[in-house]
Amino acid sequence: MTAITLYMAPGTCARVPVIALEEAGVEFETQLIRFMKGQHKSPDYKKINPKGKIPALVIEGESLTENVAIITYLNQRFPETGLMPQAEDALASARQLADLCFCSATLHPIVTRIRIPQFFASEDAAKSVWEKGCEAMQEYFSMIDDHLSEKPWWYGESWSAMDAYLFWIYWRVEGADFPVNDYKNFSAHRTRMEQRPAVQRALAREAEAMAQLEAEGLVFTPKPV
Ligand SMILES: N[C@@H](CCC(=O)N[C@@H](CS)C(=O)NCC(=O)O)C(=O)O
Known part of the structure; x- marks a missing residue:
């Protein structure tokens, strides 16, 4: 089994690879990053993503950042899952x-x-x-x-x-x-x-992460303008 970890936080653009991984049907785990604690800028996380951003994918110990790269990689790594259409040329x-x-x-x-x-x-x-x-x-x-x-x-x-x-x-x-x-x-x-079951599973993962942040009092709510 391929070990895949996705570093994410609820509400962020990490939703894109969470959905992609659910749609691909590959096993993966998520690691919640706590923005309100500045965890994304911590030395430990910066070893995974030196830019201090979410998402980051760690696959077999190697990290990959940037949504476009993550999607492109997953599509090439798991071509049978059809994450992107087959390109003719x-x-x-x-x-x-x-x-x-x-x-x-x-x-x-x-x-x-x-x-x-x-x-x-x-x-x-x-x-x-x-x-x-x-x-x-x-x-x-x-x-x-x-x-x-x-x-x-x-x-x-x-x-x-x-x-x-x-x-x-x-x-x-x-x-x-x-x-x-x-x-x-x-x-x-x-x-x-x-309506897609994989999207519902992805949103459930996010909801679980959000509940965790709520329990810890770490939900970020921007002020209305
Ligand atoms: N170009 C990056 C953008 C990543 C990004 O901006 N992520 C936001 C969350 S949506 C983030 O980590 N923000 C924290 C910060 O900038 O301090 C990608 O597509 O992966």
């Missing part, structure tokens, strides 16, 4: 990478500005960071909504890890007052995601 493969990078490098930074604007400005300017973030996100939500207009999943009839990434992005900004209901196809995609 180098261009198709690079385009899949571009899709995942769109989530991590374009959308994720905007998510952060919408979710925790006070990390990017003084308290009195946080609202304008949130507004600018929402403005930027609208364009991309429209694009995603159009893309999903005639198909259930990003790549058509087959689910992929790209859908897990979009699901996290949608959920994260929904909880920060971004008007997600204006995007009917994306909203329907979210509902489809929630």
